[in-house]
Amino acid sequence: NPKTLDVKxxxxxxxxLVNKGQLLHEFNLGHAAMHAAHQKEMLDMQQSGMLTPTGINHAGMDHSAMGHGGMNMSGMKHDDPN
Known part of the structure; x- marks a missing residue:
C-alpha cells in the first residue's frame, strides 16, 4: 500500500475497490474543503432517511453539484447498484 503515487x-x-462487507461504502477524492462539505451532505442524507447503513436511495440525487475542482470525471463509473 503506497503512501504516495507519482502520476504524470x-x-x-x-x-x-471491493466491498466484501454488508455496509455501504464510499470512496472520495478531493481537497479538505470538499470533504468537509461532503460530510455535512452525508449527515443531512442520513437524517432525511435517504442514506442508510446498507444503501442509498438514488432517486432525486443530483451529482452535478459535487465539487470536482474542474477535474474531468467522464471516465468514472460506479456499477454497484447499492
Whole structure:
C-alpha cells in the first residue's frame, strides 16, 4: 500500500475497490474543503432517511453539484447498484 503515487499529467489512474462487507461504502477524492462539505451532505442524507447503513436511495440525487475542482470525471463509473 503506497503512501504516495507519482502520476504524470494526463495519465489515467484506476482505483479498484471491493466491498466484501454488508455496509455501504464510499470512496472520495478531493481537497479538505470538499470533504468537509461532503460530510455535512452525508449527515443531512442520513437524517432525511435517504442514506442508510446498507444503501442509498438514488432517486432525486443530483451529482452535478459535487465539487470536482474542474477535474474531468467522464471516465468514472460506479456499477454497484447499492
Amino acid at each position: 499529467a494526463g495519465e489515467t489512474v484506476r482505483f479498484v
